[in-house]
Amino acid sequence: SFWRICDYKTAKAPRLQYSVETNQDIQQDAFFQLVLYALLIRESGALPPHDVRFLRLFYLTSTADEPPYAEWWDYDLGATVEERQAILHECHDRVAQTWWQIRDLCGHVGTSHQVKSSALAWKPCDRPFCFCHVCRPR
Numbered sequence: 001s002f003w004r005i006c007d008y009k010t011a012k013a014p015r016l017q018y019s020v021e022t023n024q025d026i027q028q029d030a031f032f033q034l035v036l037y038a039l040l041i042r043e044s045g046a047l048p049p050h051d052v053r054f055l056r057l058f059y060l061t062s063t064a065d066e067p068p069y070a071e072w073w074d075y076d077l078g079a080t081v082e083e084r085q086a087i088l089h090e091c092h093d094r095v096a097q098t099w100w101q102i103r104d105l106c107g108h109v110g111t112s113h114q115v116k117s118s119a120l121a122w123k124p125c126d127r128p129f130c131f132c133h134v135c136r137p138r
Contacts, residue, residue: 002053005037013059013071029128031055031075035091036129038077042088050081098127 014030016023034055041052055075077084105123124132 003041003047003051004054004056005034005041005052006056006058007034007037008058008060010060012061013057013073027073027075030057030073032091032129034075035077035087036095039088039091039095050084053077053084098125098130101125 014026016026018026034057038052038055041047053076055077057073057075059071059073061070077087
């Protein structure tokens, strides 16, 4: 049997009214946080790495005609261990790349690659999971 990670959102579900590719991008962005949770569970060793397979997002303010009066989306990390590991590896690479970009921007003190941090060098990113564009507007 496999584990399912669930998360609850108080917003309405995004409307999937665009091209197939755009709708897939919207869904991937929506599930990024849950994929990250699956990665953290794998890295923690709390469960065997192949036990987390399914992800579910509940949108609590989306209306439905019948109970439970919410909309949910499901995501399958893959039927095989290899498929699931590939998705988690991609997530790990994305987070690591973000970390290195932040580190380069802020400067790494105490390393052989010291970089001077400059407020003028800062540029916000467009990653949906990043808070930088909110905490420090352009």
